[in-house]
Amino acid sequence: MRLTWMKAPILRQYRRAVMAGLLALSAGGLAVPAAQAQTADNAKLQSVRDAINKAFDVEVTQVRPTDYANLYEVQLGGNIVYTNEKAEFVLAGNLVDAKTKRDVTTDRIDEISKVDFSTLPLAQAVKLVKGDGARKMAVFEDPNCGYCKKLHKELATLDNVTVYTFLFPILAPDSMTKATSVWCAKDQATVWTDWMNKGVVPPDASCETPIEKNLALGQKLAVQGTPAIFFESGNRVNGYVPAARLNQELDRK
Template identity: 30%
Template structure:
């Protein structure tokens, strides 16, 4: 019968642990690579794909642009839906999406927004707005009150009727106006803005709003 000294046994255990850990990492990397390859085949136009772990063994989170999906670790199944923690009642998927939204919003170009702001705002709100939306118009009627309270309102375009709509055309005209603040204020009263065309971010903002679930 072969015996081991404590030192040799400890070394063997540590070595075994390292080998197992290395194998697990290799398996996870292999799974992520296989999943990404299949997602690329399904969505070749995807700008970004990121694979990460979830609290569920055998299930990985798949971020495609600003959307969250799930895939089995064998890269065989794709799951569309949400994960709920029944003990804590937490929505794991919403938490992941909130993190994505935060990253996206922090990276936005402020010069691509129409802003109404006091000189030194205490708070800032990013608002995806539709010129023809009743609630949006109501908010704009109170724009002076928001600024008096130290709140900046930063508008981005979200014509709910879509890109091929009159609401979209109105927003393009507002964006291309010499005075964007005056133009959007007038348009939100129901008046027709003077038709104008120029390079603009309206379609990109609309698509971003859709991706973020506006």
């Protein structure tokens, strides 16, 4: 069809309208396959999730594809395993990028383990302030945890730090008794540090405590043992670490 009979302004408007229509048609045509592809991908991820759930009777937190050999990352709480599209196997161990030498699994676990420090219910924790208390950390500890006591020797060397201890009695029959006595003490921090550093048994005391809430919180945060340390940066460290590492993490922004 020839358009020479149209006046120039009208011709320009017509061409713009035609072009807009073509673009809309193109976008609509591309949107359907993209949506279909996304639906197919979601179905595939759900299929992997269902297969792992059925085979191992575990709660799968998340499934996502990796960049390696058609492997899928399966997140089980704070842990990572790998499988293929049909979930024919489960591979537990660290995936390392052969080119960059990067430990992909460790990096991913660090990422999913991060916690927004500001969301922690610090009122449920025993508070110990050293120096100006500017740097902050939170620790889940059991009164009978040997590595927690070892950690306290490192904490004694730190300065300008506030330590929030979530009493987390999971190790021994009397862990709850000791934790309750610590929480119900007039000077919680002193009684706690005297027990952890000097072995001075907390005087018997009873009151309402947040310990059950701490246990629920620990489960939510996938705390599987003590000590479990959380820093303001969002980083998390499981287990005992020396003072040098603590200072490094405390100074991290």
